[in-house]
Amino acid sequence: MEEKEKKWIKNRFRRYYATHELRPDAVEEREFGYGEWDRKIEARHLAFENPEKLNEFLRETAPLYISRSTAYYERPAAQPMNNKGWKGSDLVFDLDAEMEVFDRKIFEKVREDAIRLIEEFLIPEFGADRGKIALVFSGNRGFHVHVFDEKFRMLGREGRREIASYLSGTGMNYRNFFIEDKKSKKIFGPKPDEAGYRGRFARMVVKTLENEPEKISRIFNEWSEKNRFVEGIKQGVWSKTRLPKVIERLEVVAKELPVRSINVDVGVTQDTSKLIRLPGSLHGSTGLTVLPAKNYEIEIEDAIAFTGERVKIQLNRNVHVDIGEGVKGEKGAVVDAPEYLAVYLLLKNMARLL
Amino acid sequence: MDLEFAAKFPFSNEAKQIMDEKKPGIGDEIIERALERLKHAFKTGRVMTGTPISMEEKFEEILIYATTRIILASINNPFLTNKYAVAWAKTIYEKMSMEEAKRIGAELGVVPRIENGEWSLPISVYLEFSPEDVAYSLVNREMERGYVKIKEREFLRIVQEAVKRHLEKLPRGKARDERIKKAGEQLREFLPKIDQKTTTAIKGDHPPCINALLEQVYKHENLGHHARWSLAVYFVNRGVDTEAIISLLSNLPDFSERKTRYYVEHAKKRGYIMPSCETMRAYGLCVAECGIKNPLSWGKYGRKGKEVDKE
Numbered sequence: 260m261e262e263k264e265k266k267w268i269k270n271r272f273r274r275y276y277a278t279h280e281l282r283p284d285a286v287e288e289r290e291f292g293y294g295e296w297d298r299k300i301e302a303r304h305l306a307f308e309n310p311e312k313l314n315e316f317l318r319e320t321a322p323l324y325i326s327r328s329t330a331y332y333e334r335p336a337a338q339p340m341n342n343k344g345w346k347g348s349d350l351v352f353d354l355d356a357e358m359e360v361f362d363r364k365i366f367e368k369v370r371e372d373a374i375r376l377i378e379e380f381l382i383p384e385f386g387a388d389r390g391k392i393a394l395v396f397s398g399n400r401g402f403h404v405h406v407f408d409e410k411f412r413m414l415g416r417e418g419r420r421e422i423a424s425y426l427s428g429t430g431m432n433y434r435n436f437f438i439e440d441k442k443s444k445k446i447f448g449p450k451p452d453e454a455g456y457r458g459r460f461a462r463m464v465v466k467t468l469e470n471e472p473e474k475i476s477r478i479f480n481e482w483s484e485k486n487r488f489v490e491g492i493k494q495g496v497w498s499k500t501r502l503p504k505v506i507e508r509l510e511v512v513a514k515e516l517p518v519r520s521i522n523v524d525v526g527v528t529q530d531t532s533k534l535i536r537l538p539g540s541l542h543g544s545t546g547l548t549v550l551p552a553k554n555y556e557i558e559i560e561d562a563i564a565f566t567g568e569r570v571k572i573q574l575n576r577n578v579h580v581d582i583g584e585g586v587k588g589e590k591g592a593v594v595d596a597p598e599y600l601a602v603y604l605l606l607k608n609m610a611r612l613l
Numbered sequence: 614m615d616l617e618f619a620a621k622f623p624f625s626n627e628a629k630q631i632m633d634e635k636k637p638g639i640g641d642e643i644i645e646r647a648l649e650r651l652k653h654a655f656k657t658g659r660v661m662t663g664t665p666i667s668m669e670e671k672f673e674e675i676l677i678y679a680t681t682r683i684i685l686a687s688i689n690n691p692f693l694t695n696k697y698a699v700a701w702a703k704t705i706y707e708k709m710s711m712e713e714a715k716r717i718g719a720e721l722g723v724v725p726r727i728e729n730g731e732w733s734l735p736i737s738v739y740l741e742f743s744p745e746d747v748a749y750s751l752v753n754r755e756m757e758r759g760y761v762k763i764k765e766r767e768f769l770r771i772v773q774e775a776v777k778r779h780l781e782k783l784p785r786g787k788a789r790d791e792r793i794k795k796a797g798e799q800l801r802e803f804l805p806k807i808d809q810k811t812t813t814a815i816k817g818d819h820p821p822c823i824n825a826l827l828e829q830v831y832k833h834e835n836l837g838h839h840a841r842w843s844l845a846v847y848f849v850n851r852g853v854d855t856e857a858i859i860s861l862l863s864n865l866p867d868f869s870e871r872k873t874r875y876y877v878e879h880a881k882k883r884g885y886i887m888p889s890c891e892t893m894r895a896y897g898l899c900v901a902e903c904g905i906k907n908p909l910s911w912g913k914y915g916r917k918g919k920e921v922d923k924e
Contacts, residue, residue: 385736386759410737410759418740420897425751429895435753454755454762529897 264605264612265296271602272541273321275564281317281539283327284407286310288346290335292534293322294543300326300534306336323543326534329405331412340532347412350387350419351535352376352426353527354520355401360580360607361545366559372520373402374555380426380518381406384454396562398542398549401520403527403535416529423528428517433460437497437506446498446506456516463512465489474511478502546602547582559583563599570601572610580604620671621662622713623678624701624780626720631672632679639680641792643673647680648796654700655693655803658869662704680793686783688797692804692833695866698780699835706773711765714772721775725768726760732768733760742775745837781835805863807831814857815848820911821901822893823847830864839896841865842876843888843908849880850887850909 283289291313292303307313317325328335329351333344354373356365373394381387381404391408414422424430436457437448449457451465464475468489472479479485484500491499502508527533536542536549547562559582567584572594579587586600593613596604604610619628653661665671685694709717718724723742725732739761743749755762763771819827826844829836836844841862848858855877862873879885887909893899905911 383758384756386757410735414737414740417897418737421740421751424895428752430747430750431752454757456752457755526899 260296260605260608261611267612268546268602268605269321269323271546271565271598272323273318275541276314276317276321279539280310280314281537282310283313283537283539285331286313288331288333288335290328290330290332290343290532290534291537292326293320294324295322299324299543303534304336304338306334317540323541325537325540327537329533329535330531345531347409348414348531348533350406350408350411350414350422351527351533352404352406352423353397353401353522353535354404354518355397355399355522356520358400360578360609361559361582361603363559363581369401369520370555370557372518373404376404376426376518376521377555379459385422386410393538394552394555394557395538396548396550396552396557396559398536398540398547398562399545401522402552405535405538414531416531419531420529423521426518427521428456431456431513431517433509433513433516434506436460444498445496447495448492448497448506450495451493459516460509460513461492463515464509465492467512475508476502544606546599546606565597565599565602567597567599569595570598571613572596572601572604573613574604574610576609578604578609616668616671618713618716620665620674622705622709622717623675624776625717628675628678632675635672637672637676639676639683639790639793643676643680644684644792644796647677647684648799650677651681651684651693651697651800652803654697655800658696658700658703658867660697660700660704682784684793684796684800686785687793688800689783690800690804690833691781692864692866693800694783695781695833695835696803698777699867701780702773702777705776706769709769709772711769714769717776718768718772721772721779723768723772723775725763731762732765733757733762734768734771735759736761739763739771742771742778744770744774745839805833805860805868807864808860811857811860814853815861817851818912819847820903820905820908822898822908823911825900826898830861833864833866835866840898843893843896843898845873845877846880846885846887847908849877849885855881 287306287308289306290303291305291307292300293305294301307316328348330343330348331346333346335343337343354369354376356369358365377392377394381392382389387406387408391406393405393407395403395405397403433456437446439446449461451458451461453461467474468479468485472485478501479488488500491497497505527535538549538551540549541547541564542549546564547559548564550557550562563583574588574590574592574594576590577588579585580600580603582603583599584597586594586596586604588594594610596610601610601612605612614631615627616631619625619631622628650661653659663670663674663677665674681697685697705717715725723734723738725734736756736759747753749767751761815827823844826836826840829840830844845858845862848861855874858877859870859873862868863870887907888896889907890899890903890905893908903911
């Protein structure tokens with residue numbers, strides 16, 4: 260990107276922070292880090308004694324990226340890490356999906372996955388307090404789920420990793436749910452009212468049999484065959500069918516059980532000293548707001564931070580972006596795009612400013 | 614004051630309170646006996662406990678235990694501390710009753726919820742103290758409203774783990790007593806010897822995950838099963854000789870030569886391949902983003918080893 264383009268974008272970021280005041284929780288206990296063009300985190304170990312100081316910093320610096328620790332510290336600016344006085348960390352999950360440019364369908368899928376994470380796992384199984392969970396659009400390709408509930412705060416790396424593995428289904432083999440009695444040829448397995456993956460699996464199989472039986476086998480289109488099987492499952496007996504190797508056929512259902520878009524690899528959940536994008540700030544790869552969702556409802560348009568004022572840009576490649584009024588065009592085309600899409604395309608290196 | 618309980622479980626709060634009240638002096642004979650008990654624990658992996666009958670003897674039991682800890686603190690070596698913790702954990706698992714386990718558990722924050730004969734633990738407690746074993750992995754568990762179901766038998770195992778963790782923390786403060794220091798010095802013979810041959814055999818340029826594990830080994834920290842296995846298989850694949858790998862792993866506080874030899878030889882014979890980076894990540898052993906697919910490819914393809922920077 261050229262200097263004048265960088266300057267143009269920085270000016271827009273500056274304007275945003277001049278008119279938006281951020282009110283994050285526990286500012287004085289968090290470590291902050293920010294980044295510009297080269298890296299998302301160029302400097303860390305920053306601390307602000309109150310929200311005013313943070314906002315002052317944002318107005319002056321207007322960083323491309325700003326993150327804060329998931330941890331609470333006695334002395335957030337102290338170095339090295341073990342001098343900070345760790346007081347615990349929120350439990351945080353990163354959910355995203357591969358997409359080069361924004362894709363409404365994928366966005367919707369990740370959002371549904373995040374809601375499933377909260378409603379099917381965090382609240383009923385982990386016992387997280389509903390009022391202490393936040394669903395936040397990450398500003399780019401997915402969502403962050405922050406759990407502020409104190410009961411997870413002191414968990415160490417190992418415990419958090421175990422939770423992430425649980426949610427992503429790492430090490431889960433549904434075949435272990437079953438025991439075959441060699442003599443009677445009966446297969447015993449989970450009942451729908453059981454907790455954990457076992458119950459979830461049984462419920463999902465029953466639901467699939469009711470709604471799309473052919474996903475498992477066409478044999479279950481037959482009403483009596485399906486009913487016999489379902490009645491068996493309710494008793495924990497999984498062999499009441501003439502379908503051979505029935506357990507193997509259920510793999511399609513097992514695959515649907517975990518929260519699939521959860522990102523366990525990069526250590527967002529397990530790292531207790533992780534810096535995560537600050538809610539309310541701008542994301543420097545898109546110019547969109549890192550936006551907390553109210554009641555799970557969020558449209559990408561809610562995250563638009565800039566105006567619809569026309570800006571002349573030239574596309575570096577074929578482009579189709581479905582945000583707001585959208586932009587579509589071939590490589591080399593000159594487009595009058597709204598400011599927010601111009602920022603988006605420049606940051607994605609897909610257009611240049613004319 | 615429950616002297617009976619305190620003498621049987623001298624690491625308990627009950628015992629500590631009794632000691633705090635009495636503030637006894639430590640005689641030469643007690644130091645001698647404490648040292649004997651420590652040596653016994655390091656040789657056999659179990660703690661020798663007396664069979665105290667009189668109040669006097671019961672009290673002595675507690676005092677001997679307290680002295681073993683003071684001696685350990687004076688030498689302050691994680692290998693010895695952890696090895697002693699493991700020995701205690703093993704010993705009490707064999708001799709504590711359910712009632713006693715509940716009492717010890719309560720002292721360490723492991724309080725089960727028992728409803729209609731079903732046992733469960735708050736998830737944070739469960740995650741902190743459940744042993745590293747697939748059977749305890751959350752995916753194989755039933756969980757409801759923040760509680761993980763457990764079996765009665767498993768409760769004992771979890772309390773055992775909590776005791777081990779508790780004993781891995783030493784009392785603070787340096788011993789000024791020369792007799793204690795001297796006793797501590799005598800324990801050095803139980804430290805694993807890192808011989809020149811082993812160091813040379815495992816020397817080389819290793820990926821960050823392996824270096825992190827090696828660092829833990831040299832600090833004599835406890836390594837989980839996956840960690841231990843990955844480390845062994847890594848060096849097997851690098852062609853390091855069995856004896857050197859065993860000698861390296863002898864640094865672990867709960868090292869058993871028989872088991873280790875079996876695993877290493879088994880891995881060699883069966884030609885076990887190194888877990889991929891993806892698997893290492895799933896084990897929680899990956900510490901950097903090196904841009905390689907298997908730790909064995911380190912040096913051939915990537916050595917960026919830079920910190921992961923994700924949104």
